[in-house]
Amino acid sequence: MEAQSRARLAIAKRVEELGIQDFLRTTKSLLMNEDLKVMSNGLPDWWHVNENVLLSATEAPVRIATHQGEPVPQRSVIIIGKNVTPPTITLWGACSIVILGNDVYMPDGSYSCGPNSTIIIEDKTAATSGPRVNCRNGGIIFIGSDGLWSANIRIFSDDMHAILNLSDNKRINDFGGKVIVEEHVWLGYDAMLLPGTQLGRDSIVGARSVVSKPMPSNSIHAGIPAKTVRSDVTWDKADLP
Numbered sequence: 048m049e050a051q052s053r054a055r056l057a058i059a060k061r062v063e064e065l066g067i068q069d070f071l072r073t074t075k076s077l078l079m080n081e082d083l084k085v086m087s088n089g090l091p092d093w094w095h096v097n098e099n100v101l102l103s104a105t106e107a108p109v110r111i112a113t114h115q116g117e118p119v120p121q122r123s124v125i126i127i128g129k130n131v132t133p134p135t136i137t138l139w140g141a142c143s144i145v146i147l148g149n150d151v152y153m154p155d156g157s158y159s160c161g162p163n164s165t166i167i168i169e170d171k172t173a174a175t176s177g178p179r180v181n182c183r184n185g186g187i188i189f190i191g192s193d194g195l196w197s198a199n200i201r202i203f204s205d206d207m208h209a210i211l212n213l214s215d216n217k218r219i220n221d222f223g224g225k226v227i228v229e230e231h232v233w234l235g236y237d238a239m240l241l242p243g244t245q246l247g248r249d250s251i252v253g254a255r256s257v258v259s260k261p262m263p264s265n266s267i268h269a270g271i272p273a274k275t276v277r278s279d280v281t282w283d284k285a286d287l288p
């Protein structure tokens with residue numbers, strides 16, 4: 048099957064499995080964009096023999112690496128829209144999906160995505176610098192369009208290590224968790240989003256806050272753990288008086 052169709056099919060299947068159809072705003076039209084071309088220049092040798100696909104609407108270089116000691120990526124899909132800052136993407140295992148929409152501006156942005164895991168950042172989310180997004184174990188990190196991220200944002204889909212209950216040795220923390228951020232959400236300096244986060248649209252996260260629960264829209268959430276400190280607000284990127 049042609050690489051483009053294979054990539055689109057894999058994404059459609061994943062979106063359905065995750066039940067996130069209703070959150071998607073700009074991803075569907077991105078996937079239909081005729082400018083998405085298969086890119087292969089400058090990619091590591093293993094990329095080409097393992098049915099990995101990179102479709103991009105931009106000439107920006109994409110740095111793809113793999114996680115040392117983990118299985119080499121296979122059947123992974125990366126989609127990059129137009130006008131995207133060059134990302135560093137680390138993949139491991141099978142069937143990772145990373146989608147960066149049009150005008151995603153993330154200087155020094157780094158995305159790590161493990162097997163069967165999904166990172167989607169929709170159009171026009173911009174960061175000051177250095178965001179780190181880490182999704183693993185079948186987890187999902189979804190970011191709606193028009194987000195504004197200050198510097199040093201950290202988003203993790205799970206804790207990366209097991210916490211075990213002494214009585215039965217079962218894992219008690221999320222394995223492959225979910226982070227869902229709806230459209231037009233502003234994350235303040237050094238904010239951290241942990242598994243279980245759901246941020247409603249037009250909301251704000253305060254500086255150095257840690258979120259790990261569903262939080263309502265049009266509100267400000269701040270502190271560790273973040274609590275809603277103000278409701279019935281929105282925000283504007285312009286620094287209006």
Ligand SMILES: CC(C)(COP(=O)(O)OP(=O)(O)OC[C@H]1O[C@@H](n2cnc3c(N)ncnc32)[C@H](O)[C@@H]1OP(=O)(O)O)[C@@H](O)C(=O)NCCC(=O)NCCS
Pocket residue numbers: 196197198234235236251252253254255256267268269270271276277
């Ligand atoms: C959250 C924020 C937007 C302010 O919102 P606000 O509605 O004006 O908040 P207030 O200052 O009235 O504070 C409301 C309460 O939240 C607390 N609070 C505010 N920001 C907080 C933060 N970052 N962490 C913990 N608590 C915070 C206040 O102490 C106050 O608590 P109280 O009611 O117990 O006194 C601001 O404090 C903030 O964190 N801005 C970060 C912006 C940023 O990172 N900009 C970089 C450019 S992108």
